Amino acid sequence: MADNKIQGEGDYVSGKKYQDMQHDFAENGPVEEKAREAEAALDGPEGEDLEKARRETGEGRTA
Numbered sequence: 001m002a003d004n005k006i007q008g009e010g011d012y013v014s015g016k017k018y019q020d021m022q023h024d025f026a027e028n029g030p031v032e033e034k035a036r037e038a039e040a041a042l043d044g045p046e047g048e049d050l051e052k053a054r055r056e057t058g059e060g061r062t063a
Helices: 012-026 031-043 047-057
Strands: none
Touching: 031 047
């Protein structure tokens, strides 16, 4: 590759961009608003589907 960027599972450029965006959101984004929206979604009609998806993806598992 001419620009020396590793792609595929070792895509460092995209990984760094994603991490930077996550840090920016945590520091400057509407975190409280999004937390309230997530809570409302869990308590609303889609809550059961969201919980099912969480279980199926293994979120919340402990090592």
